[in-house]
Amino acid sequence: xxxxxxxxxxxxxxxxxxxxxxxxxxxxxxxxxxxxxxxxxxxxxxxxxxxxxxxxxxxxxxxxxxxxxxxxxxxxxxxxxxxxxxxxxxxxxxxxxxxxxxxxxxxxxxxxxxxxxxxxxxxxxxxxxxxxxxxxxxxxxxxxxxxxxxxxxxxxxxxxxxxxxxxxxxxxxxxxxxxxxxxxxxxxxxxxxxxxxxxxxxxxxxxxxxxxxxx
Amino acid sequence: xxxxxxxxxxxxxxxxxxxxxxxxxxxxxxxxxxxxxxxxxxxxxxxxxxxxxxxxxxxxxxxxxxxxxxxxxxxxxxxxxxxxxxxxxxxxxxxxxxxxxxxxxxxxxxxxxxxxxxxxxxxxxxxxxxxxxxxxxxxxxxxxxxxxxxxxxxxxxxxxxxxxxxxxxxxxxxxxxxxxxxxxxxxxxxxxxxxxxxxxxxxxxxxxxxxxxxxxxxxxxxxxxxxxxxxxxxxxxxxxxxxxxxxxxxxxxxxx
Ligand SMILES: Nc1ncnc2c1ncn2[C@@H]1O[C@H](COP(=O)(O)OP(=O)(O)OP(=O)(O)O)[C@@H](O)[C@H]1O
Ligand SMILES: [Mg+2]
Numbered sequence: 001x002x003x004x005x006x007x008x009x010x011x012x013x014x015x016x017x018x019x020x021x022x023x024x025x026x027x028x029x030x031x032x033x034x035x036x037x038x039x040x041x042x043x044x045x046x047x048x049x050x051x052x053x054x055x056x057x058x059x060x061x062x063x064x065x066x067x068x069x070x071x072x073x074x075x076x077x078x079x080x081x082x083x084x085x086x087x088x089x090x091x092x093x094x095x096x097x098x099x100x101x102x103x104x105x106x107x108x109x110x111x112x113x114x115x116x117x118x119x120x121x122x123x124x125x126x127x128x129x130x131x132x133x134x135x136x137x138x139x140x141x142x143x144x145x146x147x148x149x150x151x152x153x154x155x156x157x158x159x160x161x162x163x164x165x166x167x168x169x170x171x172x173x174x175x176x177x178x179x180x181x182x183x184x185x186x187x188x189x190x191x192x193x194x195x196x197x198x199x200x201x202x203x204x205x206x207x208x209x210x211x212x213x214x215x
Numbered sequence: 216x217x218x219x220x221x222x223x224x225x226x227x228x229x230x231x232x233x234x235x236x237x238x239x240x241x242x243x244x245x246x247x248x249x250x251x252x253x254x255x256x257x258x259x260x261x262x263x264x265x266x267x268x269x270x271x272x273x274x275x276x277x278x279x280x281x282x283x284x285x286x287x288x289x290x291x292x293x294x295x296x297x298x299x300x301x302x303x304x305x306x307x308x309x310x311x312x313x314x315x316x317x318x319x320x321x322x323x324x325x326x327x328x329x330x331x332x333x334x335x336x337x338x339x340x341x342x343x344x345x346x347x348x349x350x351x352x353x354x355x356x357x358x359x360x361x362x363x364x365x366x367x368x369x370x371x372x373x374x375x376x377x378x379x380x381x382x383x384x385x386x387x388x389x390x391x392x393x394x395x396x397x398x399x400x401x402x403x404x405x406x407x408x409x410x411x412x413x414x415x416x417x418x419x420x421x422x423x424x425x426x427x428x429x430x431x432x433x434x435x436x437x438x439x440x441x442x443x444x445x446x447x448x449x450x451x452x453x454x455x456x457x458x459x460x461x462x463x464x465x466x467x468x469x470x471x
Contacts, residue, residue: 118271119314119373123328123380124304126296133327137318214318214360 006185009176016172017193023086023168024155024197027093031154032147034098039105053102060099066160068092073164089161097154104146108139141212148205155198169193222247222282222415223268223384229276230263230439237263238274239439245432248413252426252447255436256462261419264436265386268417269306270299281305282383304332307377311389313369315361321348321372322357325379332380347375351405367398374405385409387418391425403429423466427451435459 041053060068072081073088083091112135120130162171173190177183221244230238237260245251253261266272268279270287279286286302288295316324325347326340335343348354351371361369370390377385387406391399403425409416410429420426426433426447433450435443435458443450443459454460 113314115310115312115314116316119308119310119316120328122269122271122303122306122308123376124300124332125328126300129331133331134316138316141318214362 001188002182002185005180005182006189009180009186010189012176013169013172013189013193016167016169017197019166019168020155020158020194021197023089023093023158023161023166024151026090027097027154027158028151030090030094031097031101031150034095035101035105035150038098038102039109042102042106043109057099057102060096061103065093065096065157066163068096069160069164085161085164085166088164089158089166093154093157093161096157097150100150100153101147104150105139105143108142108146109135111142112138138214141214144205144209144212148202148209151201151205152198155201156194159194221245222249223417224280225264225268225277226280227277228264228267228274228279230260230267230272231275237439238267240277241436241439241441242277243434243441245415245417248415249432250410250414250416250418250430252430252433253417253419253436254421254423254426254433254462254466255442259436260439261436262388265308265388265417265419268384268386269303269308271308300332304328304380305383307380307382307385309370309373309377309385309387309390311392313361313366313373313393315369315373315376317361320358320360321353321364321375324361324372325376328376329379343379344375347379348372350378350408351375352401365398366394367401370394370402371405374402374409378409383415385414385416387416387420389419389421392421421466423451423463435462437462 069092120134159170223245225243228241325344
């Protein structure tokens, strides 16, 4: 194993790791927004909205994220959507992650005992007041761990945007393999950096989960 | 209104879940300050009737009136929501499984709705929480979370939460059924206290002794109809109907 080479290219990988982190953060935020909207639609009292939410989830969970990215980035210009690779990566992965988060958020909300809503409504709270004072604060606590799983998956999925040439970790590894012919060292370096990002994120999620847990 | 001598009126209540008819033309009047117990076998429709009073389960037919106002008025959706929220503020309800809000302390459980719906200030809300929790003997535990309380304590906080809205009517759906036997007494005691203060109450219960000692009237329900009703001495001491006798005999056997 060529440790020397690894030490030499390491700073470039570190820079690429920052791109991966930025990509993950933006994707997570967009995913959370899409997930919240998706869950609201899935739980709506209007059939048309419920159908819309269900369709969103089944389309984006039912096809490979890579195909979704390709359609957006390569197919987009054909229908007048011009995005640079980074934008396409964030939007494509964000909408994809949102489909998974829709189910996570919805799952947490419907797992709250219906007696909670009944107790709130009995006191005279409106549907909306009962939701944001009683249901959501409890559901939000339950969401932390499963959303952490979504986050973990999403970070790993950012590797896919190498295929549309966003210069993040995986793409950088591939590029250096082209010039060094050392795939083992290059992918190992990328892998270690992914692991550090994911480990730190996991710790953060565990910390948040403990912090918000009901005593 | 001439007939509003009766504080709570249920007129020809009918309720079906799909094809299952759970309430079959039930009428009931309760005067202000009166305490009515509803007894009957499991599945007879007691909870459904109680939950129809505050429209938690909407009736498929009939009317519910409280203090001269129809609770289940026919109104367009938005107007109805506003109306029912106002009515529910006047009707306290206590559930078998307490349904305390686990993310709030006892104090917050009690003050949340009054703050939100009646615009109480923080000081007013605190005073209210102390008053209500003191009344149910839970003042020392005011800043405890539900998970730190026993079943009986939880139920007393739940009663305080309902009372904090200053309801005109209290509904109890088997408030002591989920409690360990040794914790039943403390909740019953609180309910007795309310009775002494002439709170109007409708109490669904399996505890015949309690019903006999606290209630002015007992209703025996079976299969969605009121089979027999009257003062406790009569319903328990001298039941007129076979079904009532059979039910009471069975209940007595179980408690012995
Ligand atoms: N949401 C519902 N959907 C369908 N059926 C229901 C629903 N709620 C109650 N029922 C049915 O209505 C009937 C009466 O139920 P209810 O809960 O009012 O009985 P109960 O007298 O309170 O019984 P228990 O003593 O066991 O609490 C039962 O047969 C029950 O299965
Ligand atoms: Mg019941």
